[in-house]
Amino acid sequence: MLVNHTSVLERISFWAFLVGGLAGLAGTLAIAIASGALSRDLVITTVSTLASAIILAIGFRWSPLVSALLGGYNLYLVSVEPYVVESLIHPKTDPQGGFAHFVGVVIITAIAIIAFGGSVGAAVQNYRQGNWQSRQAPRWLPAALSLVVGLVMGAIFIGAITQETVAAGTTYTNGVPTVHMGAGSFLQTSVTITKGSKLMLLDDVAALHIL
Numbered sequence: 001m002l003v004n005h006t007s008v009l010e011r012i013s014f015w016a017f018l019v020g021g022l023a024g025l026a027g028t029l030a031i032a033i034a035s036g037a038l039s040r041d042l043v044i045t046t047v048s049t050l051a052s053a054i055i056l057a058i059g060f061r062w063s064p065l066v067s068a069l070l071g072g073y074n075l076y077l078v079s080v081e082p083y084v085v086e087s088l089i090h091p092k093t094d095p096q097g098g099f100a101h102f103v104g105v106v107i108i109t110a111i112a113i114i115a116f117g118g119s120v121g122a123a124v125q126n127y128r129q130g131n132w133q134s135r136q137a138p139r140w141l142p143a144a145l146s147l148v149v150g151l152v153m154g155a156i157f158i159g160a161i162t163q164e165t166v167a168a169g170t171t172y173t174n175g176v177p178t179v180h181m182g183a184g185s186f187l188q189t190s191v192t193i194t195k196g197s198k199l200m201l202l203d204d205v206a207a208l209h210i211l
Helices: 008-035 038-056 064-080 080-089 098-128 141-161
Strands: 171-172 176-183 200-203
Touching: 008 064, 008 098, 008 176, 038 064, 038 098, 064 080, 064 098, 064 176, 098 141, 171 200
Parallel strands: 176 200
Antiparallel strands: 171 176
């Protein structure tokens, strides 16, 4: 657990990394069970998130700096993770869990932002102030946390009222029957084509598909 001389920002970052890492572990296992394959980006994100929590728990002066670097990398991975992108594009029709998955993605992203921001703030405090073992909560902290909470609530509200159009039947691209692919499955369960005709597989997100 965190030692007593850690700052408020370090404690916030620690708990954000810990909660995010445990949630990421649960999400990774759930997606692996549902899709039959592990997501490399999710595994890397989960491992680095838990590693950041451990580094902050050590309580060295350089701990927030290292966790900030890992936190920034985590945010990048989250932003390009196919399952995350698919959920944000299709908050209600995401085949990996629908709206519940979208809510989870929004919350996890917010936690990642808090962890990264707290680590950056703690690192700045440690290297700009004299007594690094005594750090008070900055004045902007309540406003920053309120902003993140507001963004989460706004994103969930927008996702809830979004009306998505689900294609019925076979769609065509330049006259060619088209099946859209999500991060872990086909978005269309079946398609009927004539013998010898072409079929286009369209990848809606940047994910590796083994057919």
